[in-house]
Amino acid sequence: MILIADGGSTKVDWIALDKNKKEVFRTRTLGLNPAVVSKEELKNRIINMFQLINIKDEVSKIYFYGAGCGTPEPVKILHKVMQDVFVNAKIEIAEDLLAAVYAASQKKPAIVCILGTGSNSCYFDGTTTQMISPSLGYIIMDEASGNYFGKLLIRDFYYKRMPKNIAKTFNEEYNLDSDNIKFNLYKQPNPNMYLASFAKFMLAYKDEKYIRKLIKKGFKDFFKYRILPYKKDAKTPIYFIGSIAYFFSDILDDVATKNNLKITDIIQRPIDNLLDYHRKHIN
Template identity: 45%
Template sequence: MIAIADSGSTKTDWVILDDNLNEVLRTSTIGFNPYFVTADDISSELEKNEDLNPIAGEFKKVFFYGAGTSSEKLKEIVYNGLHNFFTNAELVVDHDLLAACYASYMGKPAMVCILGTGSNSCYFDGVSLREETKSLAYILGDEGSGNDLGKRLLRAYFTKKIPPHLAKAFDDYYKLTVEELNHNVYNNKFANTYLASFNKFVLEHRNDPFVQKIIYDAMSSFIEYQILPYEESRQSELNFIGSIAYIYEDIIRSVAAQYHLNVGHIIRKPIDNIVDYHKKYLINN
């Protein structure tokens, strides 16, 4: 059997194929971002999965693409965690940006953008990808992501920049103190996911002018920091992957138009496209 996995910081989608490349199973686990999980964490989470655990020894190959696997040291964390579980499999561990390129490639070079819990971008010419700007992760980077939107909302609330009606709605819903917030951010290895969880409030109030500006400013920052440094951005389509891109597609297209950029297609869950790409180009029968 063959496993293909697309992992963000929050969730990993798994598709299992038999030796004839027929899909036999889909399942999910938490995200395995090596900034936040150890090899032991990965093995432990996989062992909890009732779909994968009984058949772990039957896999011949595992293709894993994940957020955070941007260096050999970080890839090694994921590799070791997977190897401890898929003991008989050949493992391929690479960056989620590469999977995003596979998922969004439509025969011509393009900018490839990830907007989910975190964010990232690259230019893909059909063969290789190039990162003009390096990801600075959830504290210094992740512009336009769920994490970024959560931080912007929280900052506005606790600095009393938010309109009274939204402040009341936020207080009624969360009843959050600054002490609780700081504990959940600075004593939580999944702080990025915690911050991104506040996007639920952003989404529910997205038609409010104040919240619209939060979203618009976040997407503008993504364009300015992660798209405009690429010389090709003015001529190439911007293809997006991820739940945040899908949810706020209208605002993304509006912001991009202000910068005279062309948004192509937006894919919420890329796993199907990734599987198709592997069947066509990467898996030998």
């Protein structure tokens, strides 16, 4: 049995294949970002999914692509956790950006970007990926991500910069008590995921001037720091992966056009494309 997993901070999509590369099942767990989730919680999130546990001894290979897997130490942590569960498996762990490259460009040169709970980008030359810099996560970077917009919404609400009609609904839909917010940010696991949960609110108000301005600011920052430094022209394909890019594609297209660039495709969930790639390339 082979497992292919595409993991963000919020969720991980898993596909199990048999020896003939036929799909056996799909499932989803909570995010397995080893940079922000403890060892114990990582293991719990895996063993609590009965479909994975039912086949744990049959799994011979795991291809895991995940948020937080861009530096050696978190990868080591997650590898140990997974090896303890899938004792007979050979485990390969790579950053979620590599999954995005495989899902989007299919090994052709392109700029590939992620806009989900977190954000990132790379230039893929057909062989290797090049990055502007390593991602330092939700506190310092993650421009235009779900957690980035969550922070802006909460801050604008508290500074009373949010239009009154939007603020009223925002307050009704979320627990905005300051103690509750601080508890979730500083005492609970996955504060990035918590912040990103607020970003869903933007969808209901995406045509409001305030929300569009907020989103455009985030996308401008993303292009400034994560795309323009590659110094590529409009001939270079640009792909985006993730729900933020997908649901606000019109604003994203507008920002790209203003930078004399063109977006080739936006993929909300890359797991199907990733499956196609592995069927072609795994033995």
